[in-house]
Amino acid sequence: MSQTEVKVEYWRWPEYRSTVPNVSWSNAKAITAGVDIGSVGSKAAVLVDGELYAFAAMRTGGVSEATAVKAINWALEGTGLEIGKLNYVVGTGYGRVNVPFAKRTITEIACHARGAHYIYGPTVRTVLDIGGQDCKAIRCDEKGKVLSFLMNDKCAAGTGRGLEVFADLIRVPVQDLDKVSLNVDQDPPPVSNTCVIFAKAESLALLRQGWSKEKVAAAYHTAMANRIVDLLSRVGVEKDFVITGGVAKNMGIVKRLEKILNIKPLEPKMDPILAGALGAGLFAKALYEKEQGLR
Amino acid sequence: MRAHYGYKDGSGDYFIIIDTDKCNGCGKCVKACPYHVLEMVPNEFDLEGNPMAAVGEEHRKKIKYSCAPCKPVAGERKLPCVLACEPKAIEHSW
Numbered sequence: 001m002s003q004t005e006v007k008v009e010y011w012r013w014p015e016y017r018s019t020v021p022n023v024s025w026s027n028a029k030a031i032t033a034g035v036d037i038g039s040v041g042s043k044a045a046v047l048v049d050g051e052l053y054a055f056a057a058m059r060t061g062g063v064s065e066a067t068a069v070k071a072i073n074w075a076l077e078g079t080g081l082e083i084g085k086l087n088y089v090v091g092t093g094y095g096r097v098n099v100p101f102a103k104r105t106i107t108e109i110a111c112h113a114r115g116a117h118y119i120y121g122p123t124v125r126t127v128l129d130i131g132g133q134d135c136k137a138i139r140c141d142e143k144g145k146v147l148s149f150l151m152n153d154k155c156a157a158g159t160g161r162g163l164e165v166f167a168d169l170i171r172v173p174v175q176d177l178d179k180v181s182l183n184v185d186q187d188p189p190p191v192s193n194t195c196v197i198f199a200k201a202e203s204l205a206l207l208r209q210g211w212s213k214e215k216v217a218a219a220y221h222t223a224m225a226n227r228i229v230d231l232l233s234r235v236g237v238e239k240d241f242v243i244t245g246g247v248a249k250n251m252g253i254v255k256r257l258e259k260i261l262n263i264k265p266l267e268p269k270m271d272p273i274l275a276g277a278l279g280a281g282l283f284a285k286a287l288y289e290k291e292q293g294l295r
Numbered sequence: 296m297r298a299h300y301g302y303k304d305g306s307g308d309y310f311i312i313i314d315t316d317k318c319n320g321c322g323k324c325v326k327a328c329p330y331h332v333l334e335m336v337p338n339e340f341d342l343e344g345n346p347m348a349a350v351g352e353e354h355r356k357k358i359k360y361s362c363a364p365c366k367p368v369a370g371e372r373k374l375p376c377v378l379a380c381e382p383k384a385i386e387h388s389w
C-alpha cells in the first residue's frame with residue numbers, strides 16, 4: 001500500500017442520537033426504554049408515557065453488554081436522565097440476553113410489529129424488517145399483534161451486511177449506495193441472490209468487464225430485492241405494507257421492492273431503524289403498568 | 296400466529312410452521328420427534344408466556360438435514376411430529 005493511500009471504511013455508517021423536542025419527563029408516570037442489540041447496529045429508545053423521547057443508533061461492538069450500556073447512555077445524554085431512573089427496560093434483538101439492565105427480554109419479531117404499528121399507525125398489516133444479518137417478514141393485526149412471521153438468518157444475502165460488503169467493493173459510502181444504484185436508465189439483470197460472497201464475486205467480475213459502478217450497484221440491489229420478495233411471498237403481502245430496519249433507508253431497495261410487489265410502502269414518520277427498540281419500549285410500558293397494578 | 300422456523304436456500308424452502316393458536320402446549324410432538332428437533336418454549340409473543348412448541352435453536356439453520364430421516368423417499372408417509380399433534384398445529388413446507 002502506498003503511503004498516500006487513505007484507508008476509508010465505506011461500510012461504516014454514521015452513528016447518531018437525538019432528543020425529541022417538546023417532550024418532558026419531569027411529570028411522567030412511566031419512563032421506559034427499549035434496547036435493541038442487533039447483529040450490526042444497536043438501538044436504544046427512551047419513551048416517556050409511551051411517546052418517543054430520546055434515541056440513539058450505533059454500531060454493535062465486540063461486547064454486547066458494553067454496547068447496550070453505551071447505547072442507552074448515549075440516548076440519555078443531555079436529558080438529565082440516567083439508567084437508574086428508567087422504570088422498566090426491555091431488551092430485544094439478536095443480543096437481547098446481553099442487556100444487563102433490562103428487566104425482561106422479548107423477541108425482536110414481536111417488537112418490530114409493535115414498533116411498526118407505532119411508527120406507521122394501525123393500518124399496518126405486513127412488516128418487512130431488513131436488518132444487519134437477517135430479514136424478517138411479519139404479518140400483524142390492527143393492534144400490532146403478530147399473526148405470522150418468517151425469519152431468514154441463515155445467510156446474509158438480502159441483508160444490510162451484504163450492502164456494507166458491497167459498499168466496500170465499489171468504494172461508495174454505504175449510505176450513498178442507493179443513489180448510485182438508482183442512477184441507471186434501466187435495471188440490468190441481477191447478480192446471484194443466494195449468497196453475499198457469490199454476489200460480491202459476480203459484481204467484481206462485472207466491474208472487470210467494464211460495467212459502471214452504477215450498473216453493478218443496480219444489479220446488486222435488484223438481486224437483494226428479488227431475494228427479499230422471495231421470502232416475503234411465503235407469508236404473503238397485505239396492505240398496508242411497511243419496511244423497518246436500517247435497510248428501509250436505502251431507497252434503491254425500497255423502490256425496487258415497490259416495483260416487484262406493485263405495492264407502495266408507507267412513508268416512515270420517524271426513523272425506521274428504531275422500530276425494534278420502540279416496540280420494546282412500548283412493551284416495557286405495558287409491563288410496568290401491569291407490575292404497578294399488581295402491587 | 297403462524298411461526299415459520301427454518302430457511303430458504305438455493306435448493307428449496309425448508310420451514311416447519313407451527314400455528315401457536317392451535318398449539319395447546321401438550322408437548323407430545325417433542326416426545327414423538329426422534330431427532331429432538333422440537334422443544335417446548337414459553338410463548339414470547341404473549342406476555343403471559345404460555346408454553347408452545349418451537350424448533351430448537353440449533354436445528355433452525357439445518358432442518359433440511361435434521362428432518363431428512365423422517366421424509367419419505369417416495370409415496371406418502373406421515374411425519375411423527377405431524378401425527379402426534381392432536382390439534383394439527385404442525386406443518387412442513389417441503
